[in-house]
Amino acid sequence: MGDIKKDSSEDEKKQVTERLAEVIERSRVMANLEILLDRRKLIWNNFLAGLAKGVGFGVGFTVLAAVAIYFLVILLKSIVALNIPVIGNYIADLVQLVQEQIQSQR
Secondary structure, three states: OHHHHHHHHHHHHHHHHHHHHHHHHHOOHHHHHHHHHOHHHHHHHHHHHHHHHHHHHHHHHHHHHHHHHHHHHHHHHHHHHHOOHHHHHHHHHHHHHHHHHHHHHO
């Protein structure tokens, strides 16, 4: 009876060990460890990762800025198309003040 229990326990340990070996192999621990131990590979991989992040940030920011500027232009065109009298009067007053300032300096 004791031998049967001992055999099943050893089989379970063997299965667990094999499963653990598969998981370790799949997770590529050894490959990552090799990269960490080889300084040149580590520096090269970090350089490429930083380069990719920088390019991605640049492209993303450019697209975001282009979209923001596009909507801002549309907004300004609609404001100009409305020809709001308050803004027109304000600009006219501002131009008149500038002209008066120029004439007073002469």
